[in-house]
Amino acid sequence: MFTGCDHTDSPFRLGGKWTAKIVRCLEDGPRRFSELAVPLRGITPKVLTETLRSMERDGLIARTVGDGTPPRVDYALTPLGRSLLAPMAACCAWAAAHLPEVEGAREAYEDAAPGSALH
Structure with a gap:
C-alpha cells in the first residue's frame, strides 16, 4: 500500500456524487445554500448540508456567517479547494x-x- 493512501484516512471525497459538483458551483465565487441547491437539482437539503460540512471539515470550503436576520451564510472555495x-x-x-x-x-x-x- 502507498504511504499516506490508507483508504480509512484518505482525504479524497471527490468520489461522492456531490462534492465535485459543489466545487464546480463555487468555482466563480461564493454562494448561499439556496444558490447551490438550484444547479444541484436532485440533492436533498440534508445531503447538501452533510456534504458542505464534510467539505468544510476537510478545508475545501469556508463557511462565512454575515449580519442580518436571518444571517447570511456564504460558502466559498478555500485555496485548498481551488487547487x-x-x-x-x-x-x-x-x-x-x-x-x-x-x-x-x-x-x-x-x-x-x-x-x-x-x-
Whole structure:
C-alpha cells in the first residue's frame, strides 16, 4: 500500500456524487445554500448540508456567517479547494476524449454478461 493512501484516512471525497459538483458551483465565487441547491437539482437539503460540512471539515470550503436576520451564510472555495480545479479539469478532458471507448467497453461487458446471448 502507498504511504499516506490508507483508504480509512484518505482525504479524497471527490468520489461522492456531490462534492465535485459543489466545487464546480463555487468555482466563480461564493454562494448561499439556496444558490447551490438550484444547479444541484436532485440533492436533498440534508445531503447538501452533510456534504458542505464534510467539505468544510476537510478545508475545501469556508463557511462565512454575515449580519442580518436571518444571517447570511456564504460558502466559498478555500485555496485548498481551488487547487482541485485543475485536476478536475484534467479528468473532464480525459472523459471527453475517451467517452466513446468507455461506452464501447460498457456495451461489450453488457453483451458478455451472464444471461446474454454470449453465455
